[in-house]
Amino acid sequence: MKFKAIGTWSSKLDIGKKNSSFLLEDNTLLDCGPHAVEELINSGINLKDIKAVLVTHLHLDHYGGIPELIWQRALNGITDPVNIIGPEKIENSTISILKYYNTPEFMLEGVKFNNPDNRVTVAPGIHTVEDYTYRIKIENKKLFYSGDTSYSETAIKNGENCDIFIHEATYCNNKEDEAKKYGHSTVNDALKAFTLSRSKILVPTHMSADSLNQIKSLNYENILIPEDGKVYYL
Template sequence: MRIIFLGTSAAVPTVDRSLSSIAVDVGREYALIDAGEGTQKQIMLSGLGFGKLSRIIITHLHGDHYFGVFPLLQTMSILGRSRPLDIIAPTGFSLIYKALKEITPTLTSYDVRITEVNGESEFRFSNCTIKMFPVDHGNTPTYGISIKEDDKPGKFDPEKSDKLGVPVELRGILQRGIPIKLPDGRIVRPEDVMGPPRKGAKVVFSSDTRPCDSLRREAEEADLLIHEATYDDDKKERAEKTGHSTLSEAIEVGVASKARKIVLTHFSARYKKEDLERMEARIKEKYNNVIFARDLMVLDL
């Protein structure tokens, strides 16, 4: 699984930060979590291209998280897309899409399948289970995202395979989890030659939120927690008023959840590049597992 931070700014873009969007690339396809204004340009800069995009997940209906969806849809239409696209979004997105489609009938030439969520929801994406769960962003229904990769087969043991007399041409079948029958009639099962399953990666994204119990629960022992950190600690009152988190609040959620790595994102446009660098240096004096996201930053899990 590869995570690409396409945009890391909150509310409005800056000279070096685009609006909120994260790509989750699983090889054959990728999904977008949010798509603020300018997301299609960031996709181009990242090298992802548009062909593998299979779904867009919108965490909440604030413009900086979804106004980039519609230009992206039209670009893919102009480029001749025929493959359907799935959009999962809070209740109300369908009305927005239908209204724009009526005004601009050429918006899409392919099937856009919209699923609206109103509460906790789970769905499959490639070899992952994605869960949307409510977080605390004031009066706006907002969802955090948990992505759990399926467990992977254990490591193949060639010595055990040799002892059992498994022909080389049949070993791949066992590695795919399928039992085989040897020429002498013996049955060899995958567990006879494979180590224990390896735990799949778990990634959790907070979306816009105050620190909350639902997020702490979902982020428990995550390999990666991506948490909004709109404000520095001196703006805590502002964070409380607007339904956002400060740097320390975001980190505290990660520490309480025992997340292995914490990435902070969604920084207020008031902070310039050099401001964020100073803030990151200060945080790293105490925490060595905290990273400040940058546009087009890539993390492999």
């Protein structure tokens, strides 16, 4: 399985970092924050090849790039179908935002919302808004993506026995109460979820400088710490 780390950072950006987003097999995008489309274009990805976008929830850092994706598709003459999957309100929210941007109607040609995708299994996460976790099967490989969530047994079940287990790790372990308050995970939460899922490789994401440093200090097997803009083959 080929996947590219579009971004690995939480909502509070640092220099050189982009919000959490991953591209699978050059055709399926996991979350689409404000800089995701820019990164796709800069790395030579043809937006025509993006067939599905899986949005975990409607916060800016995970969803803010959807209007830009729709505009850039249209400006490049792309009318091939793209299926934008996400929470129940994603279609109405997107249409409302596009209206505020005075978007011509033709720009929505080919854009679909929440069409069934037999590769994808959805389960709720625990966050401050409606939030999904995704399990994606591509050929003989399985990948789990947590989006934003506190420690969740439901999410763990959705990620059982995956080849790649992408889980958020926003907070250091000494900020457990803050993590729960805002619907996020600590480094220990991510490690526990990974261990209980019996998956093969943990890819932490939605990190902060502090949580990244804590992850780097661990002597823990089967962790791949992703770098923004880098492509991986697993």
